Amino acid sequence: MRVIIEPNYDKMSKWAADYVAARIIEANPTPEKPFKLGCPTGSSPLGLYKELIKKYEAGELSFQNVVTFNMDEYVNLPEEHPESYHSFMWNNFFSHIDIKRENVHILNGNAPDLTAECEAYEAAIEAAGGIDLFMGGVGPDGHLAFNEPGSSLTSKTRVKTLTTDTIIANSRFFDGDLSLVPKQALTVGIGTVMAAKEVLLVCNGHHKARALQHIVDGNVSHMWTASMLQMHRKAIVVCDEPACDELTVATYKYYLDKERGNL
Ligand code: GLP
Numbered sequence: 001m002r003v004i005i006e007p008n009y010d011k012m013s014k015w016a017a018d019y020v021a022a023r024i025i026e027a028n029p030t031p032e033k034p035f036k037l038g039c040p041t042g043s044s045p046l047g048l049y050k051e052l053i054k055k056y057e058a059g060e061l062s063f064q065n066v067v068t069f070n071m072d073e074y075v076n077l078p079e080e081h082p083e084s085y086h087s088f089m090w091n092n093f094f095s096h097i098d099i100k101r102e103n104v105h106i107l108n109g110n111a112p113d114l115t116a117e118c119e120a121y122e123a124a125i126e127a128a129g130g131i132d133l134f135m136g137g138v139g140p141d142g143h144l145a146f147n148e149p150g151s152s153l154t155s156k157t158r159v160k161t162l163t164t165d166t167i168i169a170n171s172r173f174f175d176g177d178l179s180l181v182p183k184q185a186l187t188v189g190i191g192t193v194m195a196a197k198e199v200l201l202v203c204n205g206h207h208k209a210r211a212l213q214h215i216v217d218g219n220v221s222h223m224w225t226a227s228m229l230q231m232h233r234k235a236i237v238v239c240d241e242p243a244c245d246e247l248t249v250a251t252y253k254y255y256l257d258k259e260r261g262n263l
Helices: 009-027 046-057 085-092 114-127 164-173 190-194 206-217 225-231 249-260
Strands: 002-006 035-039 066-070 072-074 133-136 158-161 184-187 198-203 235-240
Touching (some): 002 009, 009 035, 190 225, 198 206, 225 235
Parallel strands (some): 035 066, 198 235
């Protein structure tokens, strides 16, 4: 695992966006051979999306031949609800770039048969040839997408019941009212993310420090599902300084020195 420590949120977002843009440009995608990008929601990737939009506006990057697969979506929340992940993605990213609507994939949390929806999603990822780069955030409890503590580390796309921790954390988007937060979500599995060629996580803020400690310094554990990235051949975690508050001094110094070229 590669760990990039940036001084603050803006620099973290910029580093992540530069990396994603470089990967897309390098792949030189075409309609026949598009670049497949996995997309997260949440406040963490907002800066990353803003930076990618800037690159598109500056003419440095096009999403014409990019196919996206989102990580997750709430169950039974109307698509047009302002807090649905459909709304989030169109408002914060897709409406501002040249992506083709037919190239966007987001799980349908209102599908009549949720299991069939999840199976079809996995099949669509496979039919597309797999995901080239899965971007992600992390929950304060170390969850990746909606793979809550205790999730199988080989899981595929399925319905998950949210933990109380996540319901409380996400209630900030629902006027702080826990009763308004959906209790279930459809989510790609840890196995789905692990199957991507590359994974790039953004992790910022002191409230994520314990999660980062478990992901970087801890053991692989289904109680901190993002820790499974330790087993990925090409995983990068980009974080800001406050997120490093719980890392051991040795780990912190190692990753800083390594990226500065002092090692
Ligand atoms: C939700 C999403 C995750 C996201 C997490 C953290 O639970 N399903 O994909 O990583 O929130 O969100 P934030 O970035 O707002 O802290």
